[in-house]
Amino acid sequence: MKNSFGHNLTVTLFGESHGEAIGVVIDGLAAGIALDLDYIKQRMAQRQAKGRISTQRHEPDEIKIVSGWFEGHTTGTPLTILIENTNTRSKDYEKTRYRLRPSHADYTAFAKYDGFQDFRGGGHFSGRLTAPIVAAGAIAQQILEQKGIYIGSHMLRCHKESDQSFAQEENKLKEQIFALNAKDFPVLDDEKGQTMRTVIEAAANEGDSVGGIIETAVIGLPAGIGEPFFDSIESVLSHLLFSVPAVKGVQFGLGFDFADYYGSQANDAISFKDGKVVTKTNHNGGINGGISNGMPILFQCVIKPTASIFKEQETIDYQSKQPVKLQIQGRHDPAILHRARVVIDSVTALGLLDLLCEQQAANCMRKEERA
Amino acid sequence: MKNSFGHNLTVTLFGESHGEAIGVVIDGLAAGIALDLDYIKQRMAQRQAKGRISTQRHEPDEIKIVSGWFEGHTTGTPLTILIENTNTRSKDYEKTRYRLRPSHADYTAFAKYDGFQDFRGGGHFSGRLTAPIVAAGAIAQQILEQKGIYIGSHMLRCHKESDQSFAQEENKLKEQIFALNAKDFPVLDDEKGQTMRTVIEAAANEGDSVGGIIETAVIGLPAGIGEPFFDSIESVLSHLLFSVPAVKGVQFGLGFDFADYYGSQANDAISFKDGKVVTKTNHNGGINGGISNGMPILFQCVIKPTASIFKEQETIDYQSKQPVKLQIQGRHDPAILHRARVVIDSVTALGLLDLLCEQQAANCMRKEERA
Amino acid sequence: MKNSFGHNLTVTLFGESHGEAIGVVIDGLAAGIALDLDYIKQRMAQRQAKGRISTQRHEPDEIKIVSGWFEGHTTGTPLTILIENTNTRSKDYEKTRYRLRPSHADYTAFAKYDGFQDFRGGGHFSGRLTAPIVAAGAIAQQILEQKGIYIGSHMLRCHKESDQSFAQEENKLKEQIFALNAKDFPVLDDEKGQTMRTVIEAAANEGDSVGGIIETAVIGLPAGIGEPFFDSIESVLSHLLFSVPAVKGVQFGLGFDFADYYGSQANDAISFKDGKVVTKTNHNGGINGGISNGMPILFQCVIKPTASIFKEQETIDYQSKQPVKLQIQGRHDPAILHRARVVIDSVTALGLLDLLCEQQAANCMRKEERA
């Protein structure tokens, strides 16, 4: 299953950064969904590099739907999206084939594939592989939105600078999500955003890079979604989130701060409001026992600083096994945080739509189907 | 797949806290493995409640292997382990059937199962379901140990008290792992352990509970294990770790601290030592691009404070939808951190053994098989 | 996945003929289904050996539901059924451990498991493993019946004796299915059944065995069930049917007779009747392009003659590699055809219910759900 994910909505990813094309096959879509292709393009554009705070490799990233799409609707058979690799300067990479870039997958690819990996630009490990994920995610996301489920993320932290927090009140939170999804640099407080840009540019000027924390909110997910073992919402989402390059930590609700709380402080008191079970706080991030409780789903991912930096680094040449000083050339991002946001949203949408289908699957067994 | 995990070594979990029995089916074990049943019993015992810092529900938790085991070896067919539920005082739970315990799965189970769930003692959501997981994990763990792969965990933090950190030097780390696996209260520094016990007892006296952070190290895992998309080591382990009740955050290497680092500080410089590629630091926790690099695998999980507390809490009665004051009765743990450790080890072993098999699977395609 | 089947309704089978117990875990059942346990028992009884035409090993085959069942309903969590092995005379088998029985799995088990297999009574390969399959299938079958989907099978041929064919008219066919499901010896024409019994008894008297052909009909399955690649109804059912020991051929509709037909003879002319698309003939057995067309599903399985016979056979001793004359002792069936029928029904029910759920899964993506 390696490069596939999902039981009901199955996504299969393929391609290398400097190969012919990258792409994704999405199997399990219902027939007759009228997708908004502009929506997909907008999400793809948000993932793309822009300005001084990103890599100078610019590609059109044009998506080509080669199957599963007919007369403006999904057909119900596998929908395949291709993105051709056009702006590939493979020679940039030839010289450094055996020079293992620290904190990259260079060495692990050698260990795994015995030197047969497509090493150019990171090959299958390139962040570029997230482009088809975003295309697939944008499909899942618009299907969820038609059901009133909205996903939004912001840069809670960029290096040591923090954005404000998500609102607790659900209408306000919805507004924030809508606002974030319209922005290229996703922060709630745009002044803080300016400071973050300055931090990224300063790192870029030093030939260095920074990371940060993305916070995500999901509203409108009904209670009862997720499976106890082993397909809890947390399990399914973390599985997908950790497949996004550079994610090294995932926490739900209070996350690691739970260690500081007593049970009596951490527990979310329950009440009944407007015909709905709600909690007064949402320390559990909308999930109990792995299953949604109807409150907003809240989680955070840490994105490590981009591994490709221009500063000189110590490493070895894998062929000679000799130490070398590495000075990375080429085009790189001093931060990927702002671009990664849309990837986080995308895998979240894919995971939740799969779990919604999983809940739906068994419904056909009931005498009277549920409302 | 809900209650199954693993492509090659598939674990299927079943049972409810107060049903007839709980258990696990393990499919994919090689034939002819001479398991040490005492090893399994020891791990089961470490998961069990002991002393004032744990629940007063004591069960023998005797495992019964009902299939896949013959003349002292695995047969290669599914190995099934049953654990009967003996000490069940179901009446403790009858009265509170509709009283939703805060931060438990009570409400989400209603939302998901329409009231048909076995509510007694948390039913399928009970921490008791981790007992068969430990039995399965202890099998995986001893198979890994025969290959020189060792897993150990300690309580890095219990509420606000911290243990010392894992040693960086691998021989010293191995000693620490061995020492931890022999302890019931897994800390590196036993004096700190005493303080932690005091913290737990103090919470218990208040009818309250505490959580903390478990840190895990794996040594001996060869480089090249894990799949790029979507079965990275981080994806597979987090999927399993988040299925352990009370885990609300998972981080690898520096984890959330990566946000504070520049790329030049975070990157692990590479060198060659004793015929092996090594890194000078291990900020990435032994994983690059989702694949092991031969350094120790290091990660942390946060365990939220036990949701069951004796202090009075605000909630509702799900039947009447009216607010009620909840005073939980019965037998509960003021902390599960020390017991959860062995569950963390177990799912880690299951996930890594599955990934080892995944790497092995394709080997039959090569003309000359790899050493 | 080896011992599991099904994406939505997953069945995991375990156990050996002379081990502690055999059983099955069924995951994916909806919560709140009020199963009829007597229905399960009746199906189990029909699988059991009776009279001179069957083995003399008689077991109560009492099923024990150890999880997923509470207050008379499914809970929505894995439902586990255990059947203890009580009447095991293992000594019958000790002497012949290395004497490979022709056409049995004795040698292939040695080749696969290196001698670690539980050899007693065929171990995991025993026909006894079909008992939990029948229990699981009886659950699926009653869920289907509540939706108006009925499955029935008869012995179309027993050795060289033939039963009459299924009626083409659907009401008559439904009556036949109901009648068959009430019989222990499932034939449409009971006089033919008497001849068949005579054939089986004659073979038994010779220490020999016979096989035959089971024909199955399914009515009430709506059009549109099944997936084009690779989960056609034919693919899913044949996968399951060939897992039933002794099945060596499966054919749908005209099956192998299609070779004799011209396209113009084989094609089923289409018409419209009582608001429904129907075909004038049903040569395709209710399936086009792998998907149900609303006509009865019709297929046949061949059951080879029981491999265990009392007549002397040529084989080798696997330890010495020397030729030996084998005279099988113990208790065996001169025919299993009549007992296999209920296993065929059971796997059919499991496969079709899984495909119904698969069709249902994607429904949550539609703005307006389908009727």
Place this chain on the structure above:
Amino acid sequence: MKNSFGHNLTVTLFGESHGEAIGVVIDGLAAGIALDLDYIKQRMAQRQAKGRISTQRHEPDEIKIVSGWFEGHTTGTPLTILIENTNTRSKDYEKTRYRLRPSHADYTAFAKYDGFQDFRGGGHFSGRLTAPIVAAGAIAQQILEQKGIYIGSHMLRCHKESDQSFAQEENKLKEQIFALNAKDFPVLDDEKGQTMRTVIEAAANEGDSVGGIIETAVIGLPAGIGEPFFDSIESVLSHLLFSVPAVKGVQFGLGFDFADYYGSQANDAISFKDGKVVTKTNHNGGINGGISNGMPILFQCVIKPTASIFKEQETIDYQSKQPVKLQIQGRHDPAILHRARVVIDSVTALGLLDLLCEQQAANCMRKEERA
């Protein structure tokens, strides 16, 4: 999983007959395999239509490997093959959009996809989808051949004409397989082949079509491959074989003829020859208990007569629900038997390679790995 197959070597199929492209993603290939692209092209050519006995739609069917292939070797990441649809005369199909072709998937596609299916040329149900399957199969087949495992098929029957049978002696059988794989019209006896061609041409002249039976042999497969429940060789192969359009029956060894045999006649006597366990007859087609016994694997598939015929047929217009006389236009095959042969070989190769990997996967658990 719908459009994916295989646990270890996973094949995902996509595309429609008249869409942009059709293709396949193959995940799980080992890195470093030096594939022979000419081998793939040759197999693709054998699947293509030729002469008067086939459709007049001719396409180059050029394969484009867009990922997983680098410097002449597999990379170990997903290998994706695209085949563009060039010779598409969609207008042929517009007029008959609602005219349900008998024995085609036209009606079942309406029932399943509510009219959103790409109806042109059968869309996703087109036999054209077997082209990427053949490309994938040709990769699997050459990997198997490097391990000494050979697959070959012949037209055992074309309508009422029969070819001679496979040789029983293994060296002779190997020669036959080699000869068949070099032929476009795969028969053992070329004179019989001439008669078969005449039969097909005669049917073509009448605007009619014929079917037949393909017989397949596999040699070199080691004993011990296949899983008892539910992944027997028979289960896995039949699952794949029934996904080939027009296959309506599959039988192993004696197949449906087993009904005529007594156990004492059907059982294959076992002996020991040249250091190997062998059977004197091979009635079971090389499989016992679902697992290979080292003898040649033998099975047969029936291919129904092509559903597209030029003779006038009775059907309905799905829009008006009125009866219509249908006169199919366009380009069609009077027989697909000779073209289907290579598809049968291909899915056989994919299934067996997957099972070989499955057997391999668990090997890493053993202290000393098996030879």
